[in-house]
Amino acid sequence: MLVFGEPFETSHGTVLITVTRQGRRGGPGRAIGLYSITEDGVTWTPAVDQGRIALIGVCTGFVAAALATLAVVHRPPWPNLSERALIAKAESAKHRR
Structure with a gap:
């Protein structure tokens, strides 16, 4: 199951939303990526382990x-x-x- 983090707004006006995958049996999750929302649109940046x-x-x-x-x-x-x-x-x- 995907878990979306709280939106965070940078000083430049970009909103960042983290995405993690929930761990098994409530364990720690694993980072999947990051959504960046700007005036130009939305971009997805995958996390690299x-x-x-x-x-x-x-x-x-x-x-x-x-x-x-x-x-x-x-x-x-x-x-x-x-x-x-x-x-x-x-x-x-x-x-x-």
Whole structure:
């Protein structure tokens, strides 16, 4: 349910009305936006939750880091250094001389 705040008039004659969404079971509400009423008309300015945007960015970074770690653990970027590979490399170096 939307809750409209008390109108507030600024020194320039603009009337501001806040709009919030009522919280669950009477809990604190969440800001939705602001109506600005001037001589030219009415404008709506939505509220932006910076905390939520930051949380999404941090979670995206953690997911990217986890996927990159899993990719490196599954198949490391360096070549296979098994005993057989090292022996084959040494023999091929002997034949090139």
